[in-house]
Amino acid sequence: MHIITEPAVYLVGRTQVDSYAIREFLESESTTWLTDGENGGELVSELAGRVCYLSFGEKQGRRSSRDYLANIISMEHGSVLEHAVWNFIVTGVSRSFTHELVRHRAGWAYSQLSQRYVDESDTDFVEPTIIASDPELHGTCLRAVETSHQAYRSLAEGLREKIEREQPDLKPRDKRKRAREAARSVLPNATETKIFISANARALRHFVEYRGAPDAEPEIRRVALAVLEIMRQEAPSLFGDYTVEVLPDGSEAATTVHKKV
Ligand SMILES: Cc1cc2nc3c(=O)[nH]c(=O)nc-3n(C[C@H](O)[C@H](O)[C@H](O)COP(=O)(O)OP(=O)(O)OC[C@H]3O[C@@H](n4cnc5c(N)ncnc54)[C@H](O)[C@@H]3O)c2cc1C
Structure with a gap:
């Protein structure tokens, strides 16, 4: 882990x-x-x-x-x-991040790692910087994710045995899916995920405006700034009007005068 x-x-x-x-x-x-x-x-x-x-x-x-x-x-x-669309893969992000991301609907398409199909026994976890930078809080966070991770493994194993006993005729793939879809309920928001995203230029601008703003949640703001950095090089005529400022905590935020184009 x-x-x-x-x-x-x-x-x-x-x-x-x-x-x-x-x-x-x-x-x-x-x-x-x-x-x-x-x-x-x-x-x-x-x-x-x-x-x-x-x-x-x-x-x-x-x-x-x-x-x-x-x-x-x-x-x-x-x-x-x-009319202009780009495709991204985003990794090293939490399930809390993707929960916020997929609220952006118009002009977006998503394909996210499935916790029903993919075994999360070896998953990683995403820690907010404000917790990671404090040894005591980091310890609390680490213990919490380790506990839920262990519970996930125990549940997945227990469920696998239960399903084997009670529904022996299910296909092996469906047995695994039944076990994982129930066991994942104890995984925390911090669980790392991967998501494939497609979005058009208008949608990306709206995302950068909302999620790159100083008051946006830090993890999604970091992704919004990373997207902006890529898009400024990729299509400077469509993304060149943003100003990036460094906030008092050292993180970055983006703003533009051309809102909600
Ligand atoms: C700082 C911050 C805090 C937030 N806090 C919360 C919270 O506490 N709880 C919560 O539930 N959400 C919260 N959100 C999410 C927010 O409510 C939106 O769901 C999210 O930002 C997506 O914005 P959007 O709907 O404008 O984007 P999109 O879905 O990408 O839509 C873009 C634009 O298209 C138009 N549009 C899209 N769909 C429709 C439609 N069906 N009908 C009419 N027009 C449409 C609108 O003009 C919209 O602004 C928060 C967002 C931010 C940035």
């Missing part, structure tokens, strides 16, 4: 454009599109915005892709940002 204090956020997928199909579309409209946009997420957002007003060719003006998207954000024309 390990105690984890840092989440890990992996960007594993992103929107791509099909340049050939875009050229076909532009030719069918007898127009052209000159853009200095460089990545799929920003290109689809700009393209979607330009389709609204057919602002291609001579009508597109001299704005850079960055200026164009900055205007979209300041005008709160956020629906065009919904």
